Amino acid sequence: MNVQANSSLSRWQTLADQVLSGYQITRSEGLEILNASDDELLEMLAATFRIRKQYFGKQVQLYYLKNAKSGLCPEDCGYCSQARGSQAEIPKYRMLNEEKLMDGAKAADEAKAGTYCIVASGRGPTDKEVEHVASVVEKIKSTYDLRICCCLGLLNEDQAQRLQQAGVNRINHNLNTSRDYYDKICSTHTYEDRIQTLKVARDAGMELCSGLIVGMGETPEDIVDTTFELRNLEPKSIPVNFLNSIEGTSLEAVDELDPRYCLKALCLFRMANPASEIRIAGGREVNLRSMQAMGLYAANSMFVSDYLTTKGQSADADYEMIADLGFEVIISGHEVEAGSEPPKLAAQSESC
Template identity: 45%
Template structure:
């Protein structure tokens, strides 16, 4: 196996999307309806993906720093109030615990460390604790940090910006018209307001969707263009996982092709934004995971909030097999010797496939 030289990133970290959409609302709907051949729209998406992100794939690792104890009723979430989903509940981790999780994430090759906490939003004390932790991770590890902590006002956004936070996650999840179907304890407008406060503070926004919660194709188009209007620079596209205790009234089946078309639509509406294949990729995209990287340039490794997923090694193999390059936190441009990293696990051999032969002579 040859040593691969990972070239420096083709795009700088931006706070806001700057490039106009490549398709109209009607064009996005046609893609989702299947009226445009898959290979045709995927080729268009890949050309945009290659222009702004080259062959790199950014690997993100989530750290759930507080689980459960949530007063919100988001129907898709295993941590929502009264869910009785059986997930382990624990309070906010200590600053040292979070830092050590960041150390491990960097050792596993994460481009960005994503901290997620349940709840409506942090109070002043929690905001200051998170700020201290972010500052330490930034200074001592040189690792980019994304935080997802719910609703924020302008003052808290400014505190996090001062600490060095470069990305904040706050998903719109679905369209404005469909939002009351999945949550009643806060509004779509409150989410948009939080995004605006953080953007004004100079923090790049990560905001995406969950597909498969009973929304119409028009709902998907609406939220794709709402995200574009907010100039979101990082977009996680989740595919609904029916966790125990969920309260989504009309979940719908998703085919791998449809999931791929959703990713294509997001790329063509947001050509210079990071499009991330998020929760549900293993179960919904299935054999099309590799093909999805021709539209998306980012994914999660080592699982999601409360659901298992592909580990870091499996994710690296997926990226390499598709002809792309994993983008690590430690040294863009560094030579990566995949043979030493992956070892013999990457080889097609009798050692790795003990039942290699369908028929064997009887002893």
């Protein structure tokens, strides 16, 4: 590390001091974080929390996700239950109509989520689908005080411009893994295709949301490479997913994560991207298990309710976890007091 510490227990506080002074961690330091002894984890989390607190206090931002189009995908991403070749038993339906998407916005508002995420399977949307989503977003914006994040696959310039004009705040398009490992998980589009979609989204004036999936057989070096690629892109939000191996997918037998490694990965992303929102995303319940709450010492946002084709922890349990930490849920700049009664979520529909 740049400044020598007297012991392994103090080196993480030393690194946090440097990051808070504007220092950017190196690749070797990133690997040190991931490869650190489990005995150092509590000290690492304490140091990481100082960075999180500097930029985000004790605030937690909630996201509510709507699977707007399920299955029927021509892409072969190995982790995905909706991919071509997947035998996973999931609902399959085309783009939800306006009523169903508005129901999702209502559920997001009732869940006290600041951001409503509209996600659609497929390589990329048709112009007709983009126009449909844009039209619904305009109605959502006139009805609810919600930020909108769309994840629709590969976008061209005209599509990105239309979404921005409709009021979409942010585009999600995850890198998922490193350049070197990407062809091990997908062959139907390239890493550069994903970079290009992020570029057109930014050029259209929207914020970027881009992250990865940890636990797909990649090396610690791959995770660090992805961390630094994201640092160069400067996304506003970085979702850190942990592989939830789904029966019927090509990665169904991959199960290599433990909660401690997941926490180290969250520490890595916070130390490498101190001012970015770090979100604990898919797979947190399966992989962090009883240590979920500890992830919020590094991350400052999370999904509430369900994911695309898998169930999440109940909203009540999420709110209780946040309250137990003494943290506050933030909605459009307003705090929800810790210990207040959690909102009740409407059930998500899995049909058009």
